Amino acid sequence: MDGHDGVCTLQYESHSTTIAAIQQPLTHGLAPYSSDPGASIKSFNGKSCRLTPAALLILALHVPGAHAEEAxxxxxxxxxxxxxxxxxSSENKADFGATVLVPNGAGYSHPWSADVDSRIGAQVAANFTPQLSAVVQVISEQRYDNSYTPTIEWANVKYHFTPDFSVRVGRIVLPVFLVSDYRKLSYANPWVRPPVELYSLIPVSSSDGIDASYRVQRGELTNTVQATHGYNKAQLPGGGTVSAKDTWGVSYTAEYGATAVHATYHRTKLTLDSVKPLFDGFRQFGAQGVALAEKYDVNNKPHTFIGIGARYDPGRWFVMGEWGLTQSDSALGKRSAWYASGGYRLGQFTTYLTYAQAKVQSNMSDPGLTVSALPPFLAGPAVGLNAGLNALLGSAPIQKTLSVGMRWDFARNTALKLQFDHIRxxxxxxxxxxxxxxxFQPGGKVNVFSATLDFVF
Structure with missing residues (x-):
């Protein structure tokens, strides 16, 4: 935290990341990391910052292991x-969206869409004892059925066995990305939205189950290991569900000063029931059809994710990047994505530049059934099945995006962001x-312009 003319910048380092650029008025303070709503945090230059609702929200969202004994x-x-x-969006035969879990967005459906990024969220946290706490977070945003019905994002109970070892049970954030804890809290991010190339690899953000977190402090270096186990299920636009059961993973975060590094490995058994009719059809075509169904059907198939990310944020500027890889023994195949981003802060303004890329490392087409070997009355259905299979394989994203944007913190706890994305x-x-x-013509270029007003209260 830096003090400048009676104002200090609160820069909090959580178990998984550093959140910066929240400005608070100076006041006299209490102990660091206190959960008291009137508390304040000492700055590095000896001054202190009163925790306004914005800072309290950041701490509440991202301090799962912070000194529970002080409650x-x-x-x-x-x-x-x-x-x-x-x-x-400049594309008029498809929509741009922040996730595949919604039915429409900007482009074909609406030249200008307010659905892509708009949301409202509320969180209630309770500290029952110095060791026992609970949190419930509810979010209203565009859903699979185009409604804004509020959903429970987090709902868990947490127990600190020691100040550095805790266990949570309930609905818990999936710690797969560098900004997983606040991927939906846009005010805490420099961009309008996390890069869709990477974050669409794991579109769900929470799971129902249990996790354990253990932290080791060595001087200025903080190491945190987090293990998770659970399941989740999401509705898909147009019908069907995607479910992940027996999900388990391990994440590691290292923090040293302005530097944070995050690495994760997660594995689950994935089922996509909307493709079941397609592969049931293949199974009616003898050994060849059965072999194709077994190869590509997404029915309780192992699905793994490996990710690594890093950030350096000394205050005036930042650089960060992430890389992720998913692999499945199904039509989802092997996919990877990465991004690199950097920005500079000058007073109330932050400018930033991001480059992101998504690639497919498995086949995007298959000859399918040998139509020429089939009798005429079966040739037509076989052609349809082959077309369905190749449409599924071809839906894997390949793209590169260059983004430029600006953030303006023009009022307390409020930020205006403008972002331009050029997608190839x-x-x-x-x-x-x-x-x-x-x-719609595959390939090509798309330009996307976004404007958002982010706030916390």
């Missing part, structure tokens, strides 16, 4: 956050676009 009496705390956004989609791919319409 003395049971108490409740409330915090909220939100984004009002609008997005324009790979040949034969639809990229990360959704709601593909007849006449």
């Amino acid at each position: 003395v009496t049971p108490r409740l705390s409330f915090a909220g956050f939100g984004t009002l956004g609008v997005v324009h 989609i790979g040949a034969g791919s639809q990229g990360t676009l959704i709601n593909i319409q007849p006449g």
